[in-house]
Amino acid sequence: MSSTTHDAHHDHHDHAPPKGMTRWLFTTNHKDLGVLYMVFALIMFFVGGAMAMVIRAELFQPGLNLVDPHFFNQMTTMHALVMIFGAVMPAFTGLANWLIPVQIGAPDMALPRVNNWAFWLLPAGFVLLLLTLFMPGGGPAGGWTMYPPLVLQLGDAFPFLIFAVHVLGISSIMGSINIVATILNMRAPGMTLMKMPLFVWAWLITAFLIVAVMPVLAGAVTMLLTDQYFGTSFFSAAGGGDPVMFQHIFWFFGHPEVYILILPAFGIVSAIIPTFARKPLFGYSSMVYATASIAFLSFIVWGHHMFSVGMPLAGQLFFMYATMLVAVPTGVKIFNWMATMWQGSMTFETPMLFAIAFVILFTIGGLSGVMLALAPVDLQYHDTYFVVAHFHYVLVSGAIFSIMAGVYYWLPKWTGHMYDERLGKWHFWLSMVSVNVLFFPQHFLGLAGMPRRIPDYALQFAEFNMISSIGGFAFGLSQLIFLWVIIKCVRGGEKASDQVWEGAKGLEWTLPSPAPYHTFETPPVVK
Amino acid sequence: MNLKMLTRALSAVGGAGLLLFAASALAVPESEWRRPWALNLPQGVTSLSEQVYNLHMLVFWIVCIIGLIVFFGVFYSVWKFRKSVGAVPAQWHHSTTVEIIWTVIPFLILLFIAIPATQTMVKIDDTSDYDMTVKVTGYQWMWEYEYLDEDISFFSRLDRDSDRARQRNPEIRPQDVEHYLLNVDNPLVVPVNTRIRFLLTANDVIHAWWVPELGWKKDAIPGFINEAWAEIREPGVYRGQCAELCGRDHGFMPIVVVALEQDDYEAWVDEQVNGNGEAEETAEVADEDNGEVAEQEDMSMDELMSVGERVYGNQCLACHQAEGQGMATFPALAGNDQVIEDREWVKDVIINGVSGTAMQAFGNRLNDEEIAGVVTYIMNAWGNDSGEEVQPADIRAAR
Numbered sequence A: 001m002s003s004t005t006h007d008a009h010h011d012h013h014d015h016a017p018p019k020g021m022t023r024w025l026f027t028t029n030h031k032d033l034g035v036l037y038m039v040f041a042l043i044m045f046f047v048g049g050a051m052a053m054v055i056r057a058e059l060f061q062p063g064l065n066l067v068d069p070h071f072f073n074q075m076t077t078m079h080a081l082v083m084i085f086g087a088v089m090p091a092f093t094g095l096a097n098w099l100i101p102v103q104i105g106a107p108d109m110a111l112p113r114v115n116n117w118a119f120w121l122l123p124a125g126f127v128l129l130l131l132t133l134f135m136p137g138g139g140p141a142g143g144w145t146m147y148p149p150l151v152l153q154l155g156d157a158f159p160f161l162i163f164a165v166h167v168l169g170i171s172s173i174m175g176s177i178n179i180v181a182t183i184l185n186m187r188a189p190g191m192t193l194m195k196m197p198l199f200v201w202a203w204l205i206t207a208f209l210i211v212a213v214m215p216v217l218a219g220a221v222t223m224l225l226t227d228q229y230f231g232t233s234f235f236s237a238a239g240g241g242d243p244v245m246f247q248h249i250f251w252f253f254g255h256p257e258v259y260i261l262i263l264p265a266f267g268i269v270s271a272i273i274p275t276f277a278r279k280p281l282f283g284y285s286s287m288v289y290a291t292a293s294i295a296f297l298s299f300i301v302w303g304h305h306m307f308s309v310g311m312p313l314a315g316q317l318f319f320m321y322a323t324m325l326v327a328v329p330t331g332v333k334i335f336n337w338m339a340t341m342w343q344g345s346m347t348f349e350t351p352m353l354f355a356i357a358f359v360i361l362f363t364i365g366g367l368s369g370v371m372l373a374l375a376p377v378d379l380q381y382h383d384t385y386f387v388v389a390h391f392h393y394v395l396v397s398g399a400i401f402s403i404m405a406g407v408y409y410w411l412p413k414w415t416g417h418m419y420d421e422r423l424g425k426w427h428f429w430l431s432m433v434s435v436n437v438l439f440f441p442q443h444f445l446g447l448a449g450m451p452r453r454i455p456d457y458a459l460q461f462a463e464f465n466m467i468s469s470i471g472g473f474a475f476g477l478s479q480l481i482f483l484w485v486i487i488k489c490v491r492g493g494e495k496a497s498d499q500v501w502e503g504a505k506g507l508e509w510t511l512p513s514p515a516p517y518h519t520f521e522t523p524p525v526v527k
Numbered sequence B: 001m002n003l004k005m006l007t008r009a010l011s012a013v014g015g016a017g018l019l020l021f022a023a024s025a026l027a028v029p030e031s032e033w034r035r036p037w038a039l040n041l042p043q044g045v046t047s048l049s050e051q052v053y054n055l056h057m058l059v060f061w062i063v064c065i066i067g068l069i070v071f072f073g074v075f076y077s078v079w080k081f082r083k084s085v086g087a088v089p090a091q092w093h094h095s096t097t098v099e100i101i102w103t104v105i106p107f108l109i110l111l112f113i114a115i116p117a118t119q120t121m122v123k124i125d126d127t128s129d130y131d132m133t134v135k136v137t138g139y140q141w142m143w144e145y146e147y148l149d150e151d152i153s154f155f156s157r158l159d160r161d162s163d164r165a166r167q168r169n170p171e172i173r174p175q176d177v178e179h180y181l182l183n184v185d186n187p188l189v190v191p192v193n194t195r196i197r198f199l200l201t202a203n204d205v206i207h208a209w210w211v212p213e214l215g216w217k218k219d220a221i222p223g224f225i226n227e228a229w230a231e232i233r234e235p236g237v238y239r240g241q242c243a244e245l246c247g248r249d250h251g252f253m254p255i256v257v258v259a260l261e262q263d264d265y266e267a268w269v270d271e272q273v274n275g276n277g278e279a280e281e282t283a284e285v286a287d288e289d290n291g292e293v294a295e296q297e298d299m300s301m302d303e304l305m306s307v308g309e310r311v312y313g314n315q316c317l318a319c320h321q322a323e324g325q326g327m328a329t330f331p332a333l334a335g336n337d338q339v340i341e342d343r344e345w346v347k348d349v350i351i352n353g354v355s356g357t358a359m360q361a362f363g364n365r366l367n368d369e370e371i372a373g374v375v376t377y378i379m380n381a382w383g384n385d386s387g388e389e390v391q392p393a394d395i396r397a398a399r
């Protein structure tokens, strides 16, 4: 008998969660921490979303209607930092915390105290970062990419920005080491690597990426710090340095980072599609290899963010070819998902709807990525709204849709209640329509000549900007439904069965819903 | 009349610069690509831009076809393999053959695209064999153009109407400004059918010089020089913008290229260098204007303050802050005794800058009225209340 059916009431060896604030402050339980991460991510999603609303409101019409350009720049910069480091990454880490142990049959994460510390660094880092908005001179306004020399013009907020990046970096590195240690050491007997659910595989690879590149980011921002305060000239031509070197270092982090933001999404979608197609995932091992090759390639393509800086021809060509290659494993994944649906027996509950939308919309983002990969044409696309459209297709309708799919999918397991399917469908359809109204016209804007990161624009761009803003407001409002569905589901609802979904396979679905505080204290045996 | 005097005379006229006047007098056509609802890249006006456009369209159609295959596949499955129509799930989950097919075919397609892409890239990169050279320098927030083969150089800034309309509570609406945010006081004038080499650099932060109809953008990086080239085939006015975030007014440093027939271009160069013919006449007008300004003498305090406030907002605020309170290494102006008491010093700092610091010389970027305005403004705003009025004539004398 496994401990999952263990009755906690007759046992005092801290099997039930302590009560009150201290439960959350001192918890080392992977489920508690998973919840904390996800709640934090949700809050940040709305904070970053509010900033996006300011941006879209300012761009609703030509003219400076609402905010000063300097504040506008703070909004674009902070929106990106909050969404990347505050919403998407913590949401994935939260899912990892909650799910990896139960998917591999482990009692908890390998390093529970590290887990607690990694989480609590996050709110600390973000309080620091967000408070810079109220400092004299305002918060960071030089773009999330923090290019010098512009970033060095930032006022009092500068050292706080650097310190916040360090704190967030340490948090993700610790979280990732924990995930690697858990996956490599804590699998239940019989759970060989090639039997692991793809979400676990995706996270194993993602965690390696994080451990590899976060220190690089830390190095880059530390060099900014010493340039500013300690007389070094890493990035200043006047002292023999080179501002472009920052970009090389930044994107050596930055490109793997964008895969950090999408590989776990691949894992989630690879879990959901087979469940609702009632058919095993097509090409499991090629999925694993594709993920690994994407991760490898992600280290040698960074130059595609810098085609306009004046690299030597050989460099441009190298980065162009390497980037084009990424499309091959990415394509394999998309075809595998399609093949999984083929001859399945599909139903369309909310998680499946989001997963299917992911496949389609991520494809759009991937295809515009292929266009961007071509160095000579990227000299036109670069730093325009075309790029903005590209990365929002992969990040919003990609990463964020996958997170929403995952939340709907596992929410019954977490809460023990079914969510409100009708509201879920409303949320899906409103999001699906509005996200396209929001981002599709941005392709046109970019091609028609609108640069990114501008607070005001020529009259010729007025129409599409207004459409895009309307889509933006609709998308923003639709997310309130998401919030409401979650709150409603936590509070109550139809009782969820253990398996929850007819086609669901995997260890987490053998547990009761809601899953007990401690699970798999005696490892299950995987055949 | 030498160039310096000419540009000074020009800046005294203010408003739409004479250089633009000279160009527009020749009725150079506006490009038709810039219009509401525009959807696509321009074909452009150079052989390079056309090649870039063709590559863009090639890859565009290829990704559209791939996209349609994926969408069709997904929608077909959704339609056909629904549980509600009684679909029974198959259990297969592997097929080496199809997996090889859908790895190899995309690879071949990419190979096919890579060939023209490589050719185009090689062509873009080849900056040899040029007929003339223009050096482009990015500043926060304007461009400077230097014709290395002629004795011509000037600054190019957002035109005055756009500048008035882009304020928070504008005197005129953006909708009433022609080429709002895409117009400058002094455009870059170049000849057609001439291989022009551009040398790009910057003075403060990184900018990027982008005119879509030339087919590329290139970063302007402080301390480094980038090269690019263009050979424009058709006379016309081609507009673009700074494409690299460069601070508060990144959105307000447009680029205008006026391409003229060779003869017209030469006449223009002649005007610039020698102040001959028409230009001399206009320059005389400018001189008269100059005189007039001097006679008009004093701007009212209100005028000075409102010009000054605008200039402060555009040029000074990013460092010295909205309330003149300064920030980090940028000194406060509010409550600064030297600012309040020493008008000669204030004029000098603004005209000539302070070497070795971030404080640049604004003398050749702002005209007399603007400097007079901003000097008056900082000496009186935020409770500085010195009561000083500095007039354009004082500035002219101090230059």
Ligand code: HEM
Pocket: A145, A258, A259, A261, A262, A304, A305, A323, A324, A326, A327, A330, A365, A366, A367, A369, A370, A372, A373, A374, A378, A381, A382, A383, A387, A390, A391, A394, A395, A398, A399
């Ligand atoms: C087939 C796959 C992909 C290819 C070939 C690709 C290619 C590119 C290229 C060439 C750029 C630079 C464009 C420019 O600045 O001119 C770019 C930008 C970007 N991509 Fe992708 N991409 C792909 C997938 C993704 C994915 C999966 C993500 C993240 C989930 C992503 C996120 C981004 C972001 C955030 C940027 C903009 C960064 C910035 O400048 O702020 N891309 N992509």
Ligand SMILES: [Cu+2]
Pocket: A254, A255, A258, A301, A302, A304, A305
């Ligand atoms: Cu990238």
Ligand SMILES: [Cu+2]
Pocket: B138, B139, B141, B206, B207, B208, B242, B243, B244, B245, B246, B250, B253
């Ligand atoms: Cu600029």
